[in-house]
Amino acid sequence: MSNPVDTSKFEQQRQEKLTQIAALGTDPYGSRFEDVESASSVRARYQENTEGQRARCAGRIVLLRDIGKLIFITLRDRTGAIQVGLSKSMMPNQWPLAKLLDLGDLIGATGQLGKTKTGELTIWVEESGLTFLSKCLFQPPEKFHGLADVDQRYRQRYVDLWANPEVMERFKARSEIVSTVRRFLTARGFLEVETPMMQTIAGGAAARPFITHHNALDLELYLRIAPELFLKRLLVGGMERVFEINRNFRNEGLDRQHNPEFTMVEVYQAYGNYHVMMDLTEELVCACIEAIGSDTKIQFGERQIEFKGPWRRAKYVELLKEFSGCDVDDIQAIRAKARELNIQDAGMDDAVVTNEVFETTVEHNLIDPTFVIDYPAILCPLARPSKADPRYAERFELFVSGMELANAYTELNDPAIQYENFRHQLRGQDESLTKMDIDYVDALKYGMPPAGGLGIGIDRLVMLLTGATTIRDVILFPLLKPLSAENK
């Protein structure tokens, strides 16, 4: 933990330099800086052995080598780094300012481009070519190891982002993935929509919601746990292809795969079914891999994941047999297996016990992308039962590296069955705060087109595609306990 006395000592030193900068007539907090070119752009356009090339860049001083009458700076901007050379003989008037520069300061550099004798592309700052843009009053983290303290990295992500370039790269990849999803769906005629985050009934999933209150209406509201029921209302309304990329909120535990607020893309396509959604999912994920320039083989923790399709599609009951040895119809064997696995099955519904056994024995074995298809219908109140065998629902979950990445159904559009499913809450589950959404049943009574629906966890997708094994590495500001006064 930081020592406030020493911190302020370093801060005072820098504050003193700030005063000296101001005394030179320079605003230590700069202002508009026009015609900035990115470091990568300068690198790309530089031509060897051609005189007279100039450049104008801005960024943060991440390395500084003071050789006396010559200073080399590594300047980092959003695209990368470029070396800036400051020479006393080239900028005698601004030299006092140059000597006041600290690691972490933000500057602009304008001058001739050239290469040093070691071959490093350098902006040789001309007189008046040094622009002070902002003072850094804190000491930056160690220049080679960066910021390593996990807690501090999340709490001060603004430092983490520039002290650890791989962090910046990961969030750039996240941005690219989100925009790829958006482009991919938009190109196929899907309409991007936004539905309520504050809902009077938290439906569309089974999870504990966050509760809030609207003063003017004196109304209890829930932060949504899923947008599903609203998006399907839009199918009723004639929006035949819709998607939403936005946050869901679930008031449950935090771990490597769960943050209380997380981002989902949900997609609904009228006249499709879950097979259509499987194809779409596979294409969409592969498009994202291509967009971030990744190989289809991705290192994830200790494992290698091969994303190259076609992905395995296996029935729930087949996988149950494969990994637990149990036949889905042999409930005695399943319950025996459950007890062997230390699952408390007493009073638990058969289907729930079966699913517990499935989760325990199967899921962690699904490393390469695997569609688990045809779930027991009783586990899927929003999915359409299979015509061929109504005991099963037309649903898939996509598992990668043992983690649920996507969930999809052929949507249930029969209001009578939907009503019954809502009514008969599954035994063996904890009581849920989900109330009956009668208006949703009414919407179905107007007629919802048969449709495929899909949800993909964006955070987990980014984790898998960037090799981040904890969700907090793909969320800029993950939820943390606030620091108490004494730990500040």
Added chain:
RNA sequence: GGGAGUGUAGCUCAGUAGGUAGAGCAACGCACUUUUAAUGCGUAGGUCCUGGGUUCGAAUCCCAGCACUCUCACCA
């Protein structure tokens, strides 16, 4: 909630059979006009997470607490 681990300088980390601490980087000073984690010499910097206990003496051992990490449990 259970178990395990971690907490030492601004940062990254060492360390001691119980005898109040060290390196590198950063900082400050000096030197240096082609460095690449610049280099060399010097200086300064610490409530060793917090509170108790044991002890002549605790950063080290014990207890409690706080924070973080891992793990198990919980979790459509």
